[in-house]
Amino acid sequence: MRFDGRVAIVTGAGGGLGREHALGLARRGARVVVNDLGGARDGSGGSATAAEGVVAEIEALGGEAIANPASVTDFDAVQAMVEAAMSKWGRVDILVNNAGVLRDKTFAKMDLEDFRFVVDVHLMGAVNCTKAVWEIMRAQNYGRIAMTTSSSGLYGNFGQSNYGAAKMALVGLMQTLSIEGAKNDIRVNCLAPTAHTRMTEDLGAALPLDQLGPELVTPGLLYLVSEDAPSRMILAAGAGGFERAYVTLTQGTRIVGEDAAEQVAARIAEISDRAGEIVPEMGAAQGMIELQKAQAALRG
Incomplete structure (x- = not known):
């Protein structure tokens, strides 16, 4: 599986899963835009250092990469990032929507601003990045887009109503974009990862963290954005395990009447x-x- 001649944008690529995705693509020939705001886990602050560090790693491997500190919530900044990729390499083939934040609390204790912000980063961040590359991919008649969903969205998780809502929304976004993009060979998929990153560091001893390296998830991501990628797939991955999730519909029955x-x-x-x-x-x-x-x- 090679990505020679392909240009990829990976958001939230300064560490954790995003870093592994960027390195994995670069090792197989892709030129990579390493996007990372460099903020804290809750989205505060910002620094280009993390993204620049990953670019240096890619260049040390003999690859090509550029760093970009845009916030995915800022559509103008996202457009400028895409324009920089087009100016340097002339195309964008792959988008990995990976950037994310956490502001966990029970719904009873959660401020609406914390709910809104998490949805803005995960859902609208993916929308902004996808919108910025969509016409480019349509003109190329080629595009591969991966959304990062989560088991918290698919199945729920205590204290993550904001995160879960945003992550399930990405599945709905994928479902429609995969239909609309099909005629231009734009394939859209979702990755549901389980990995030890700073996003899961609070779990501590609750998980065997040594078995949950983010590098064990990246092979699934590479498949989802490859030339022979599927479309409309929800691929779960973690600890070397890979599973597929579905949204299904039973045959049911018909019931009418006053009762x-x-x-x-x-x-x-x-x-x-x-x-x-x-x-x-x-x-x-x-x-x-x-x-x-x-x-x-x-x-x-």
């Missing part, structure tokens, strides 16, 4: 039966299944 609410309650096991469940190609599949039930009932 429909009571019947829904009484037949919830039937509605939940996973026999014959599907992974819809698009949202309209739900409505089609429901209409098919209604039409079948009318036919008797």
